[in-house]
Amino acid sequence: MPIINKLIEIETEPKINIYNITPEIQDFLASTSIKNGQVLVFSRHTTTALAINENEVRLLEDIKVFLKKIAPESDSYLHNDLHLRDVPEDEPINAHSHLMAMMLTTSEIIPIVDGKLALGTWQSVLFFELDGPRKRTVFVQISGE
Template sequence: MINIHRILTIPTDPGVALHDITPQIRSLVADSGMVCGFLTVTSRHTTTAITINEHEERLLEDIRRFFTRLVPPGEAYLHNDIELRDCPLDEPENAHSHLLAMLVGSSEVIPIVAGDLDLGDWQSVMLVELDGPRERTVGLRLFGE
């Protein structure tokens, strides 16, 4: 039985940014020798998310615009009252990022079939940065044979 845990470190872009992490994940699966099993991909932050979708520039821009309309950064959120919270005064006003992360989700489980990710032709695994730029980490757990 193969049971591997790895952490990916990804420097992210400003604001809302979608980073395709499929190549790094495919490399881990190939190096593991796993033929059959599954992979969990987990965001290790409260203002990032994990999703599977098409990594195409126009769609990525549509996603950024949709997120901004859905949860506008400039709204009055209680979390953004920094002086009322026990946190550093330079803490970012990022309630919108936390809310979006909850909607998108923090993890995905992907089957491994014949030694590769069981994804469709246009599917990519993406880290969704909602409060960048920052250095982020993603947990990967391979389990199978």
């Protein structure tokens, strides 16, 4: 069974942003000969996440508001006491971003059927930047036959 890997690179905008990476995954799948199997999508950062949901502008704004309510940037967090730990000079104050990421997930698995992602009508693979701007990578692995 072949296994093919790829990194998707994303240069993100400041703060919380949500990116639809479905087209990049579909393009990668189309470049392979895999007709049936699965795609693993894995976020490689502790302040990013993934979800499968609807890529609708107003819903995406609702999601951002919801995440900010769960872990407000203005709250006090021990992780933000940078003077109490050994950190690089450019270390951000970002405990809220780590906590938001924990409420989502770091990976998704999508079935491949007849050479296509078996997503539902309104489903998209969404990448969440919770601490931008940054250069990010998403690991994608396709396996099957």
